[in-house]
Amino acid sequence: MGKYTIHDDLVDLEIDKKLRVVVECIVNYLKDNVQSILLTGGYGRGEGSVIIRNGEVILLKDFDIAIVVNKIPDETTTSLMLEDIYKKLGSNNPTRSLFKYSNFAVDLRYLTKDNINYPDIWFVDLKNSTLLYGKDIRSYITYDSLDIPLSSGLRLLFEKITGLLGHFEYRLLYKDIDENARMRLIYECMKTYIEIATSLCILNKVYISSYIKRIDMIKILSSKGKLDEIVRHIPDLIDKIELATRFKLQPDFNMDKDPIELFFITRNDLALVLKYYIKCYIGFEINNWLEIDRISKQLAKVYYKPMISAFVRNKNPRCILLVNILNILYQLYTNIKYIHLFYKESSKIYLGPLVHNSTISPSLKFFPAGLLILLSLNRDGGIDMHLLMKGIDILRNIIPIANITGWEDARQIYLKAYKYYLFPTLLK
Numbered sequence: 001m002g003k004y005t006i007h008d009d010l011v012d013l014e015i016d017k018k019l020r021v022v023v024e025c026i027v028n029y030l031k032d033n034v035q036s037i038l039l040t041g042g043y044g045r046g047e048g049s050v051i052i053r054n055g056e057v058i059l060l061k062d063f064d065i066a067i068v069v070n071k072i073p074d075e076t077t078t079s080l081m082l083e084d085i086y087k088k089l090g091s092n093n094p095t096r097s098l099f100k101y102s103n104f105a106v107d108l109r110y111l112t113k114d115n116i117n118y119p120d121i122w123f124v125d126l127k128n129s130t131l132l133y134g135k136d137i138r139s140y141i142t143y144d145s146l147d148i149p150l151s152s153g154l155r156l157l158f159e160k161i162t163g164l165l166g167h168f169e170y171r172l173l174y175k176d177i178d179e180n181a182r183m184r185l186i187y188e189c190m191k192t193y194i195e196i197a198t199s200l201c202i203l204n205k206v207y208i209s210s211y212i213k214r215i216d217m218i219k220i221l222s223s224k225g226k227l228d229e230i231v232r233h234i235p236d237l238i239d240k241i242e243l244a245t246r247f248k249l250q251p252d253f254n255m256d257k258d259p260i261e262l263f264f265i266t267r268n269d270l271a272l273v274l275k276y277y278i279k280c281y282i283g284f285e286i287n288n289w290l291e292i293d294r295i296s297k298q299l300a301k302v303y304y305k306p307m308i309s310a311f312v313r314n315k316n317p318r319c320i321l322l323v324n325i326l327n328i329l330y331q332l333y334t335n336i337k338y339i340h341l342f343y344k345e346s347s348k349i350y351l352g353p354l355v356h357n358s359t360i361s362p363s364l365k366f367f368p369a370g371l372l373i374l375l376s377l378n379r380d381g382g383i384d385m386h387l388l389m390k391g392i393d394i395l396r397n398i399i400p401i402a403n404i405t406g407w408e409d410a411r412q413i414y415l416k417a418y419k420y421y422l423f424p425t426l427l428k
Helices: 009-033 075-089 121-126 150-167 179-203 211-223 228-233 237-249 259-282 289-302 305-315 317-346 363-376 385-395 407-421
Strands: 034-040 050-053 056-059 063-069 106-112 130-134
Touching (some): 009 034, 009 056, 034 121, 075 106, 121 150, 150 363, 150 407, 179 211, 179 237, 228 237, 259 363, 289 385, 363 407, 385 407
Parallel strands (some): 063 106
Antiparallel strands (some): 034 063, 034 130
């Protein structure tokens, strides 16, 4: 097993070359502002995904880079730095596309030394990352897997809504799918099952960063009857998770699977897991997805509190009684920030995020909208208009919508809304 993947040293050498480019660019642009640079995610713990084609090492997914700085850099510096990184890597800048994660991306996340200790899965995984440059700050993180809040698992499931919508276009129902689109769709479906496993481990307080150890834990949970309720709805779920885990570590796109059928099966399984997870999390049993507005209101009361509580404890433990107030103010802030970013990108002011449920964050509005859009598409190309129109109505709360001519328009508007959401906040 190599340093970044399960492959040998030759793959490591190729990845090292790319990482040196990334580190050199970061240091050149940020100079003494940089304290540490860490590689997190799959590559950071030796489980990255690559394929080798005609002797070339092709990275399938992102470099997740954590940069510990004295002061968060301005957006202009970050944009110029990323342009330089992609140019030197010989890659197109994916931030210009509708869905950034359709291709390989370099994801940068800034932290300060006073802002690296939170009970979130991202920070727990940071403890199991690879130091690329500077001071090793991983020991500063005192939280472990038992501290990961249920909001972390729900966020991962929500993100898979975006992943599936980002990699599936309506035209794929009627046209031959090209090889690149086929590979992206299969990979995203496999990754969805991996994150389903992640969320189930978080739910049962047994999360492990390693993919391969996580599937072992899922099997243990299943043998103890801990997953009986969800397995009753998805009898082959454990097998699907194991297949996806093996695929993630060593992708093989020659599998005998129709990517379109795989998409619909994966989507339906994701919806079932979301129902189960939300029921376990907030005690809300979903009988009709059109009730999703009520779910958002319930989630807004609890979703951000673990991270806000940790933030308060880090800054001033005497203010812990203010968490409920800060929870409201934080979500109000994210709506204001969303309005600002929409204006910056479009030169238009849209106050929808503040007019409609201003104390519910944008993410708790558009993720549910995305799920309704995702579920509204039938395998035969037909549309459940009740689900689609409800999803569009929710999206109107955060982004202006003119004419919608079909499912594909709704998908693209959702992905556009998602782009505005990608701004630095404590918790998405």
